Amino acid sequence: MVIRGHGTEGCAMGFLDDAVDKAQGLVDQNDEKVDDAIEKAGDLVDDRTGDKHAGHVDKAQDLLQEKTGEGDTNP
Numbered sequence: 001m002v003i004r005g006h007g008t009e010g011c012a013m014g015f016l017d018d019a020v021d022k023a024q025g026l027v028d029q030n031d032e033k034v035d036d037a038i039e040k041a042g043d044l045v046d047d048r049t050g051d052k053h054a055g056h057v058d059k060a061q062d063l064l065q066e067k068t069g070e071g072d073t074n075p
Contacts, residue, residue, distance in 0.1 A: 027068050038064045 027034050042061040046054050 031068060034068045035065050038068075 038061050042057045045057050
């Protein structure tokens with residue numbers, strides 16, 4: 001919450017920026033674990049939908065893995 005006029009205008013954004021930086025650092029340090037989690041989540045969606053949306057799920061997995069760390073670390 002930002003309270004106007006009390007010198008705290010930048011606190012909320014600073015906090016969010018710090019949180020995003022820390023989260024990105026954790027993702028970068030644990031790229032293989034993040035890729036495994038993305039893969040498992042996609043597999044769960046495929047199982048629950050009977051592979052009805054497998055193509056879309058695979059594209060989403062690839063996109064997410066490209067955005068995290070060094071890309072897909074799963075062979």
